[in-house]
Amino acid sequence: MSEKIKTVRGFRDLIGEEARKYRFVVEKIRNILEKNNFEEIILPTVEYTKLFTRSIGDATDIVEKEMFTFQDKGGRDIALRPEGTAGVVRAYIENKLYADGTYKKLYYEGSMFRHERPQKGRYREFHQVGAEVLGTINPLADAEIIKIADDILKTLQIEATIEINSLGCKKCRPKYREALINYLRQHREELCEDCQRRLEKNPLRILDCKVETCKVIAQKAPKITDYLCDECKTHYRQVKEYLKALNVEFVENPYLVRGLDYYSKTVFECVSKELGKTVIAGGRYDYLVEELGGPPTPALGFAAGVERLMLLVKELPPKKPLVFIIPFGGEKEKIEALKIAEKLRQEGIRTELSYREGKLKKQFEYAAKIGADFAVVVGENELQSGKFPLKNLHTREQKILTLEEIIQTLKNLS
Numbered sequence: 235m236s237e238k239i240k241t242v243r244g245f246r247d248l249i250g251e252e253a254r255k256y257r258f259v260v261e262k263i264r265n266i267l268e269k270n271n272f273e274e275i276i277l278p279t280v281e282y283t284k285l286f287t288r289s290i291g292d293a294t295d296i297v298e299k300e301m302f303t304f305q306d307k308g309g310r311d312i313a314l315r316p317e318g319t320a321g322v323v324r325a326y327i328e329n330k331l332y333a334d335g336t337y338k339k340l341y342y343e344g345s346m347f348r349h350e351r352p353q354k355g356r357y358r359e360f361h362q363v364g365a366e367v368l369g370t371i372n373p374l375a376d377a378e379i380i381k382i383a384d385d386i387l388k389t390l391q392i393e394a395t396i397e398i399n400s401l402g403c404k405k406c407r408p409k410y411r412e413a414l415i416n417y418l419r420q421h422r423e424e425l426c427e428d429c430q431r432r433l434e435k436n437p438l439r440i441l442d443c444k445v446e447t448c449k450v451i452a453q454k455a456p457k458i459t460d461y462l463c464d465e466c467k468t469h470y471r472q473v474k475e476y477l478k479a480l481n482v483e484f485v486e487n488p489y490l491v492r493g494l495d496y497y498s499k500t501v502f503e504c505v506s507k508e509l510g511k512t513v514i515a516g517g518r519y520d521y522l523v524e525e526l527g528g529p530p531t532p533a534l535g536f537a538a539g540v541e542r543l544m545l546l547v548k549e550l551p552p553k554k555p556l557v558f559i560i561p562f563g564g565e566k567e568k569i570e571a572l573k574i575a576e577k578l579r580q581e582g583i584r585t586e587l588s589y590r591e592g593k594l595k596k597q598f599e600y601a602a603k604i605g606a607d608f609a610v611v612v613g614e615n616e617l618q619s620g621k622f623p624l625k626n627l628h629t630r631e632q633k634i635l636t637l638e639e640i641i642q643t644l645k646n647l648s
């Protein structure tokens with residue numbers, strides 16, 4: 235036998251129930267977004283690497299160590315997208331979606347790639363459904379975005395804590411940054427190597443470090459909410475008021491910073507109680523459009539991690555009942571069975587035609603094995619009388635019915 239080839243490390247197949255769970259989660263999120271009048275945008279999987287280094291920030295984990303980058307045959311530096319927002323913003327600018335003066339509500343779905351250490355809920359290819367609102371500073375939008383995340387969790391029956399914070403703006407964040415650096419410098423020796431490097435370059439990242447000693451230090455750091463300017467304070471207060479009006483439960487976490495550099499003002503994360511990991515996360519990025527060469531455009535959004543949500547979905551809705559059509563006899567019966575199967579499908583009934591030959595007993599065994607709920611035998615006698623045995627494979631009960639009656643019976647079930 236030849237050598238077997240496996241999936242690449244950190245990549246995986248979604249088979250059967252897993253694939254159905256994937257579709258279930260994505261469909262639920264899409265429905266909620268469509269209801270909120272978001273429009274889908276389908277984006278390329280690869281972008282120029284500099285789109286991500288410029289947007290996500292070069293002192294972030296994603297850019298420093300997690301990106302899948304390569305050169306194409308023309309020597310261009312290209313990356314498999316590690317997230318979706320940068321691509322949406324690139325498309326927004328490239329296609330001048332700002333030109334008509336309306337704000338845009340867009341959503342995307344697809345694979346993201348990050349070279350991380352694979353573990354439960356962390357893969358090198360994973361999927362996100364993300365939503366972005368571009369062109370508004372109104373805190374109503376912040377509240378509605380968080381409300382959508384809350385809706386997703388409720389619809390999927392997932393228990394999570396919504397943590398929120400404000401990261402301020404260009405006016406107030408520098409003062410906080412300074413205060414944070416001053417505090418962290420006193421603890422330089424206790425910080426992990428990565429954080430010692432981050433100290434001057436990107437001190438806010440230290441608040442997101444997963445190393446235990448850094449976490450302890452971060453817990454006593456100055457809080458950004460004490461440094462917000464009046465505008466950011468008001469914005470944050472309004473977001474909280476609107477969330478309360480919507481009955482969205484949240485907790486304030488003044489140390490929440492997110493893993494990407496482009497955020498400003500509101501940020502939030504939904505942390506699963508069961509997994510202890512973030513399943514949906516997002517926030518405002520009021521400078522990103524301008525930084526990527528577009529007109530100044532405040533914006534915000536979130537991304538939902540499909541695999542992590544899948545881990546938390548316990549039950550899938552039952553599939554439609556399956557009927558197994560068994561041709562019994564020769565060519566004539568096969569052709570009739572072929573037509574009957576087609577007719578049932580046209581009626582919306584989930585139908586499989588048997589490709590097996592042989593004894594009826596074996597056929598019924600096969601039907602049970604593939605999870606069929608009913609079987610119909612199409613033989614010479616049945617064709618002559620116009621009546622067919624519809625066998626319930628769970629109760630073993632059998633009814634002799636016309637094709638029309640079979641269709642009605644099965645339709646009433648699904």
Ligand code: ATP
Pocket residue numbers: 317348350355356357358359360361362492493511512513514515516537538539540541542
């Ligand atoms: P974490 O802190 O867990 O690494 P993150 O801050 O890097 O998350 P985001 O970039 O905000 O995550 O992505 C949004 C969501 O996408 C996460 O909350 C998570 O559900 C999911 N996600 C991120 N990275 C992965 C991964 N490697 N595998 C599976 N899901 C992921």
Ligand code: MG
Pocket residue numbers: 295493
């Ligand atoms: Mg990460």
